[in-house]
Amino acid sequence: MLTDAQIAFYREQGYLLVEEVFTAEELAELNRVTDGFIHRARGLMASDATLDLAPDHSAEHPKVRRVKNPTQRHAAYDQAMRNPRLLAILQDLLGPAVRFDHAKLNIKPVGGGAAIEWHQDWAFYPHSNDDLLAVGVFLEDVKPESGPLMVIPGSHKGAVHDHHHEGVFVGAIDPAVLSADRERAVALTGPAGAVTLHHVRTLHASTENRAARERRLLLFSYAAADAWPLVPEEPLEAFDARLIAGAPTLAPRMEALPVRLPLPRRPETDSIFDDQELVAGRSFAQAT
Ligand SMILES: O=C(O)CCC(=O)C(=O)O
Numbered sequence: 001m002l003t004d005a006q007i008a009f010y011r012e013q014g015y016l017l018v019e020e021v022f023t024a025e026e027l028a029e030l031n032r033v034t035d036g037f038i039h040r041a042r043g044l045m046a047s048d049a050t051l052d053l054a055p056d057h058s059a060e061h062p063k064v065r066r067v068k069n070p071t072q073r074h075a076a077y078d079q080a081m082r083n084p085r086l087l088a089i090l091q092d093l094l095g096p097a098v099r100f101d102h103a104k105l106n107i108k109p110v111g112g113g114a115a116i117e118w119h120q121d122w123a124f125y126p127h128s129n130d131d132l133l134a135v136g137v138f139l140e141d142v143k144p145e146s147g148p149l150m151v152i153p154g155s156h157k158g159a160v161h162d163h164h165h166e167g168v169f170v171g172a173i174d175p176a177v178l179s180a181d182r183e184r185a186v187a188l189t190g191p192a193g194a195v196t197l198h199h200v201r202t203l204h205a206s207t208e209n210r211a212a213r214e215r216r217l218l219l220f221s222y223a224a225a226d227a228w229p230l231v232p233e234e235p236l237e238a239f240d241a242r243l244i245a246g247a248p249t250l251a252p253r254m255e256a257l258p259v260r261l262p263l264p265r266r267p268e269t270d271s272i273f274d275d276q277e278l279v280a281g282r283s284f285a286q287a288t
Pocket of ligand 1: 149
């Protein structure tokens with residue numbers, strides 16, 4: 001699926017954007033299903049197990065910032081996670097045996113949508129090796145003003161940064177530490193149907209949405225089947241059930257990599273938005 005040049009670019013830069021992975025029909029269905037979740041939020045006063053609501057959410061102006069675990073909420077999201085064109089790309093980058101890790105649908109409503117502070121996914125879920133990546137599916141066109149994902153090229157080969165503040169995991173890096181790196185950030189924009197792929201150690205963030213349309217980014221994380229979590233959270237049967245290609249293995253591939261466990265965590269947190277409330281400094285203005 002990918003050319004040698006695209007594979008080399010990903011290995012060198014730690015990210016890649018591929019257009020035309022999802023068809024117009026697939027996008028229409030995903031957006032129709034997403035509209036349904038946003039409509040349902042009108043009846044909610046507070047976040048629940050499925051929907052994470054922004055602090056300024058109201059029935060008149062529903063503001064959903066995340067559909068949690070979307071692949072468990074609707075078959076359309078599950079099919080998108082298993083999309084054969086996407087799987088071919090994943091196998092080019094992770095090898096033939098691929099495990100789905102987790103999903104989320106991040107929505108930035110018109111007139112705001114929380115910025116996401118600089119972080120590395122590796123800080124949230126370190127594994128025995130770092131053959132993991134996250135895919136962002138553009139459900140709408142993503143423009144510079146939409147609050148696109150931003151990455152720092154080559155950062156996947158650099159330091160694993162501290163995502164703690166005052167001894168607690170906050171899922172964000174103090175921006176003062178990243179001042180020089182941030183100037184090299186690249187915004188990943190493109191048409192609906194494109195996907196971004198970023199390595200688990202790539203530094204990334206996103207600003208608030210200043211566009212006249214919602215920004216809908218469907219995120220799927222995947223791992224090579226022989227990458228085992230250092231903080232296991234489920235029984236073997238459930239772990240193996242997440243394989244989408246290849247055979248299970250009881251032999252983790254170990255690499256000597258820098259790791260800092262995401263512990264201790266604030267018990268009441270449920271998403272990166274909650275975690276990042278406590279970060280020491282901010283890179284971006286917060287939506288009101
Ligand atoms: O939604 C975004 O712009 C970035 C999301 C992200 O990095 C995350 O949820 O880990």
